Amino acid sequence: MSTPPNPPERDRSYHPEGIDDAFSGDPARTSATAETAESTGPGGTAGAPQLPQLGGAGMLRFAWRQLTSMRVALMLLMLLAVAAVPGSVFPQRGQSPAAVAQYMLDNPTLGSWLDRLGFFDVYASVWFSAIYILLFISLVGCILPRVRAHFHALRAAPPRTPRRFGRFPARGGYTVAADEVSPDDVTAAAEAHLRGRLRWLPRFRVVPATESSGARVVSAERGYLRETGNLVFHISLLGLLISFGAGQLLEYRGQAIVTEGRGFANSVVDYDTFESGALFQEDSLEPFSMTLDSFESVFRITDAKAQDFTANVTVRETDGTSRSAEIKVNHPLSQSGAKIYLQGNGFAPDVIVRDAAGEIAFAGPVPFLPEDDVYTSQGVIKVPDVSTGEQIGLVGFFLPTAEITPEGARSIFPDPINPALVLSVYHGDLGLDDGVPQNVYQLETDGMTQSVEEDGSPVTLVVGRGETVDLPDGLGTLEFAELPRFVALDLRHDPSLVWTLVFALGALAGVSVSLFTPRRRVWVRASVQDDTDGPRTVVEVAGLARGDDLGLQGEVDALLAHLPGYEVPGTPDPSPLEPRPSMQEPERPTDEPR
Amino acid sequence: MNLGEISDTLVWGAATAYTIAMIAFATDLSRATDALGQRKAQERTAPKAATVSVSTPSSGAAAPGSAVGVIEGRRASKALGIAMATMWAGFLIHLVAVVLRGLAAGRVPWANMYEFWLTGTLVAAGLFLVLQLRRDVRFLGVIVSFIVVTFLMIAITALHVEADGVQPALRSYWLVIHVGVAVGATGVFTVAFAMSVLQLLRDSRDNGSTLLHGEGTVVRGRNVAAWKVMNWRFLDTIPTPVALEALSFRINAVGFVLWTFTIIGGAIWADGAWGRPWGWDPKEVWSFVVWVVYAAYLHARTTRGWSGRRAAYFVLVGYGCVLFNFTAVNILFSGLHSYSGVDRPTI
Numbered sequence: 001m002s003t004p005p006n007p008p009e010r011d012r013s014y015h016p017e018g019i020d021d022a023f024s025g026d027p028a029r030t031s032a033t034a035e036t037a038e039s040t041g042p043g044g045t046a047g048a049p050q051l052p053q054l055g056g057a058g059m060l061r062f063a064w065r066q067l068t069s070m071r072v073a074l075m076l077l078m079l080l081a082v083a084a085v086p087g088s089v090f091p092q093r094g095q096s097p098a099a100v101a102q103y104m105l106d107n108p109t110l111g112s113w114l115d116r117l118g119f120f121d122v123y124a125s126v127w128f129s130a131i132y133i134l135l136f137i138s139l140v141g142c143i144l145p146r147v148r149a150h151f152h153a154l155r156a157a158p159p160r161t162p163r164r165f166g167r168f169p170a171r172g173g174y175t176v177a178a179d180e181v182s183p184d185d186v187t188a189a190a191e192a193h194l195r196g197r198l199r200w201l202p203r204f205r206v207v208p209a210t211e212s213s214g215a216r217v218v219s220a221e222r223g224y225l226r227e228t229g230n231l232v233f234h235i236s237l238l239g240l241l242i243s244f245g246a247g248q249l250l251e252y253r254g255q256a257i258v259t260e261g262r263g264f265a266n267s268v269v270d271y272d273t274f275e276s277g278a279l280f281q282e283d284s285l286e287p288f289s290m291t292l293d294s295f296e297s298v299f300r301i302t303d304a305k306a307q308d309f310t311a312n313v314t315v316r317e318t319d320g321t322s323r324s325a326e327i328k329v330n331h332p333l334s335q336s337g338a339k340i341y342l343q344g345n346g347f348a349p350d351v352i353v354r355d356a357a358g359e360i361a362f363a364g365p366v367p368f369l370p371e372d373d374v375y376t377s378q379g380v381i382k383v384p385d386v387s388t389g390e391q392i393g394l395v396g397f398f399l400p401t402a403e404i405t406p407e408g409a410r411s412i413f414p415d416p417i418n419p420a421l422v423l424s425v426y427h428g429d430l431g432l433d434d435g436v437p438q439n440v441y442q443l444e445t446d447g448m449t450q451s452v453e454e455d456g457s458p459v460t461l462v463v464g465r466g467e468t469v470d471l472p473d474g475l476g477t478l479e480f481a482e483l484p485r486f487v488a489l490d491l492r493h494d495p496s497l498v499w500t501l502v503f504a505l506g507a508l509a510g511v512s513v514s515l516f517t518p519r520r521r522v523w524v525r526a527s528v529q530d531d532t533d534g535p536r537t538v539v540e541v542a543g544l545a546r547g548d549d550l551g552l553q554g555e556v557d558a559l560l561a562h563l564p565g566y567e568v569p570g571t572p573d574p575s576p577l578e579p580r581p582s583m584q585e586p587e588r589p590t591d592e593p594r
Numbered sequence: 595m596n597l598g599e600i601s602d603t604l605v606w607g608a609a610t611a612y613t614i615a616m617i618a619f620a621t622d623l624s625r626a627t628d629a630l631g632q633r634k635a636q637e638r639t640a641p642k643a644a645t646v647s648v649s650t651p652s653s654g655a656a657a658p659g660s661a662v663g664v665i666e667g668r669r670a671s672k673a674l675g676i677a678m679a680t681m682w683a684g685f686l687i688h689l690v691a692v693v694l695r696g697l698a699a700g701r702v703p704w705a706n707m708y709e710f711w712l713t714g715t716l717v718a719a720g721l722f723l724v725l726q727l728r729r730d731v732r733f734l735g736v737i738v739s740f741i742v743v744t745f746l747m748i749a750i751t752a753l754h755v756e757a758d759g760v761q762p763a764l765r766s767y768w769l770v771i772h773v774g775v776a777v778g779a780t781g782v783f784t785v786a787f788a789m790s791v792l793q794l795l796r797d798s799r800d801n802g803s804t805l806l807h808g809e810g811t812v813v814r815g816r817n818v819a820a821w822k823v824m825n826w827r828f829l830d831t832i833p834t835p836v837a838l839e840a841l842s843f844r845i846n847a848v849g850f851v852l853w854t855f856t857i858i859g860g861a862i863w864a865d866g867a868w869g870r871p872w873g874w875d876p877k878e879v880w881s882f883v884v885w886v887v888y889a890a891y892l893h894a895r896t897t898r899g900w901s902g903r904r905a906a907y908f909v910l911v912g913y914g915c916v917l918f919n920f921t922a923v924n925i926l927f928s929g930l931h932s933y934s935g936v937d938r939p940t941i
Contacts, residue, residue: 070897077890081883081915088879088927095874123874244872253869306761329762330867341869492869500871504858511854515847515892550840 067134068141076135083131087122090114094121136241143234150227157207158221161523162542170543170553176565178535183216183526185564186539190524193562194220204522215527222520223546229513236506243503247496252276252285254491259348259365260484263291263314266336266491286336289316293324295345295485299414304374306414311342311487327489337493344488346370346377347398349421352479353471355386361476367486368398369441375400375414380443381423384432391430392475394461395443396423404462416483421463425451425472451475519546520555524563539563597698598757604691605712605750611684612719612743618677619735623828625673677735678726684739685719688746692716698757704773705760707924710780711749714920715742717781721845725785731841733832737788768863772856779852783916786845790909792829793838797903799829839902843895846909850888857881876927880919887912 066072091099100120104111118125165171187208196203204220211217254271256264264270266288291314298307311327315335325333332339348365355361361383368379376397383392401413402420409422428448431438438444451459451472459472468479521544529538541563543556560566595603692713696703704713722738725731760769799806806826832838860881861871872878891908894900 070893071900074890074893074897074900077886077893081886081890084879084883084886087874088876088923092874305759307759308762308765330766330768330863332866332869339865339869341867343869490869497865497871501862504861508851508854508858512851515851550844 064141067138070142073135073138073142076131076138080131080135083128084122086119090119090122092120092122094123132241136238139234139238143231146227147231150224150231153227154224158205158219158521160209161211161217161219161525165523165525165540165542168542168544170545170556171541172556172560173538173540174560174563174566175529175531175536175538177533178528178537181537181565183528183537186526186537187216187218187524189563190218190220190559193559194218194522211525213527215525217526218522218524220522220524222522223517224519225513226517226519226546227514229510229515229517231510233507233510233514236503236510239503240500240507243496243499247277247494247500249277249279250496251492251494252280253493255343256489256491257367257486258290258292258489259367259486260292260294262365263289264489265289266338271491286338287318288336290314290335290340291316292487295487297345297414297485304413306373309342309345311345311489327487337495338491339493341490341492342487343490344370346375346486346488347400347416347419348484348486349379349398349419349480350482350484351381351421352481353381353383353392353394353476354479355383355392355476356389356474357387358476359387361386361392365482365484365486372411373414374411376411378441380441382430382432382440382443384430386476389475390427391448392471393426393428393430393443393445393448394423394478395426396421396460398422402462402464409462416465419465419480419483421461421480423461423463423478425459425461425475427451427473427475518549518551520544520549520552522555522559524559537565539566597694601691601694601698601757602750602754604687604694605746608684608688608691609743609746609750611680611687612739612746615677615681615684616736616739616743618673618680619732619739622671622673622677623733623736623831625671674732677739678732681719681735681739682723685716685723688716688719695757700759702770702774704777705764705769706755707920708749708753708755710773710777710920711745711753713777714780714784715745715749717778718742718784721781721785733792733828734785734788737791738785741784741788763867766863766867768859768866772859772863775852775859776856779849779856780916780920782845782849782852783913786842786849787909787913789838789842789845790906792832793835793842794903794906794910795826796829796832796838797835797906799826800835835902839906842906842909846888846891846912850885850892853881853885853888857885876923877919880915880923884912884915884919887915 091103093100103120104115114120118127122128162168165173191206191208194202194204194206204222205224206218206220208216208218252275254266254268254274256271258264266285268274268282268285293312293314295312296308296310298309299305300307309329312324313327313333314322314324315333316322318336327333327340327342329342332341334340346367346369348367350365351362352360353362362381362385366379366381368377370377376399378397379395381392381394383394386392397409399409399411399420399422400415401411401417402409402422403412403418404420409420426443426445426448431444431447453459461469461471461478463469463478463480465480465483468477470477523542525540527538528535530536541556541560543552545552561568692703695709695712699705699709703709718738719742722731722734725734795806806829833841860878864873864878865871887908891905891912894905894908
């Protein structure tokens, strides 16, 4: 009944002269495509290259047509992929400014050139931006005409039935006595089958007609969603870009280091660092505040691997009510449209420094920043407010589980089993009074002198929890009183995120629908022809698909099986449930806008 | 012997089975060429000669002249039977190894580089076997089993780490979704890659490549290198480039959708864990590159002058980027995705 249309002469060619996805023999359409093919300019299939005679407007139109052509879009896509790579090879300012500075130190000449060319900030560089902006202009130029065309196609009837079915890739047919089955019976059954059971969601759009010869025909088309999905995908990408851009302008983000028992308020001055987009307004911060009640960490005893981190906080809302909440890794706290992330944690030894006069010169927790998996932490204690004598600076390490040997001290476990401070002592001028901002985690030793032992080696203080030691040179005493934890919190507010998600899911849905919805046209013709046995109803069915469609013959066969008077051929297929062998035309290459 | 060690032993077993399958597939292809000539002669005398499916557990549904089969029915070859049987055996052992690995670690078995490859190769082998249930793609067997064996061996020898729990940053249901889909996509891309390689080889041979006719390399009419590794005649027994291209596209389309989902899922997770959906971390950069290359492939397919051969090159480049993303990016670059469990070489 139907042979797999896979003629050998087609096998070798990727560009078969097949049947276009259009009305066959429509002269208007044919000439239009030919025109487009020629006007796409150099490199096209048109004969010898000729320089076009172009004025200013013509030049612009030429440039626009080039930009919106598929070939240029393809080039831009490839460029985009290549241009993204340096951002993974070179350190990036946005991700690791310290690594960029180090790179510049190590390679001064190369570094300065790379910096000038934007290689340390690839994704904000002129060339990267140029590529994606051109790509998106190209995309807009492509989809606008396609949206219009698709809008018309959605309201158009399926194409009329071609005169001959011989060239179609999927065919079938049979004859039956006309007094048993009339052409009207055939077309009625075909319509019912093609429309499907769901009245509100027809499988095919179906148009019955009668030809001038008297033959009854049905033309049907399905798969309009294929192009809809395609357009939704591309529009969603555009929306994604816009919502990212909007997010950059509207977002704000603050970091705060909070020790147990203390808190912070959602205001710009309360954050250690604060960044915001150009359109952010300071009064849009909701004035809630938060206290860190406790922080718990769990480490595995065998290999010190982190198991769990939990910060328990109390949030005081703007209306005065308060609530308890938990922040974990992977589980940020949502508050006033913002999210608060647990980004880091460590120990903040609570120390009391008494000066030479015995007065309390400093008291409070000092965050020591962890440097490795066993929380070897580095920190500085600055004591500017002494009542007598020189200012004091203490710099060194905090070790949660200290193992002290003659060679030195090190931490062997991240939990505070045997906590100790290992500090060097400086005295002199801390340099805090000359108005230059200082890093709180670094000691400016220019105006200071390090305390040394009698043999000239530096003094190293080792202080356990609850211990008090004398500072050298009669500077006073240091007491290591308590050991609260601190957490590094990161608060981020980006009002565009929900749109980013919507468009991302739109793109996913669009591309899935577009790639997996078959676009098919099916035609049925039923006519009465006189035969030796009397009048017989001759039924022909043809199918056409856009692109590769391994299920097209199956569609035609299923339709035939639902038509009255059709008998399944005597030699049954060995496995009728399988997709029938049929090779369709590859999707016809075009250089038209997407 | 604990569960993790049993799993490791089974991985060796699976690799052995796949190797046997690979050899058997290769043997079959080398014999297929001779049989092709004989069968053509037979078909001339008896056009509807009965075609018998190979009686392996898998190939019951291999219909004569299936969609991509250019040969009217593969004969029942002993080598092919052995190949499919050992491939299935290897897959089942592999599956048990992966399940045991998950049980040993108490989580999904794809949280470090070793497990990613372990599961990725399982998906590739499984996809090949599932495709085979629907249409005859046994010609892919050599190349799929070769890739699977290679990656499995690298994984167990160089990347292996003890089965263990994960750090708090990975303790999220997104580990199941995001990484799971990424593993799936990688397996899917692998099979499509194999398809495109064969498409290019067949196309080159059809277009008279001397190298692929076993006549060495010819430059300007002169034979500059007379290497004759094999006669490549097996290429005549596989489907046409057009058929291979169509199938490769269908598989790549699935891979592309999965990859899109991987990126979106990753962005949602990143927003929950790191406070931003996208931050150009090296892994994110390369995921983006992979996505753009496959997007370019989908566009190239429908662009005049870029369909066919040139589009297939995109698949090769795209798969290269996929591999780079799961190998070099883990080892060379430091980033937030440093979960490989393999110590980075100190530079």
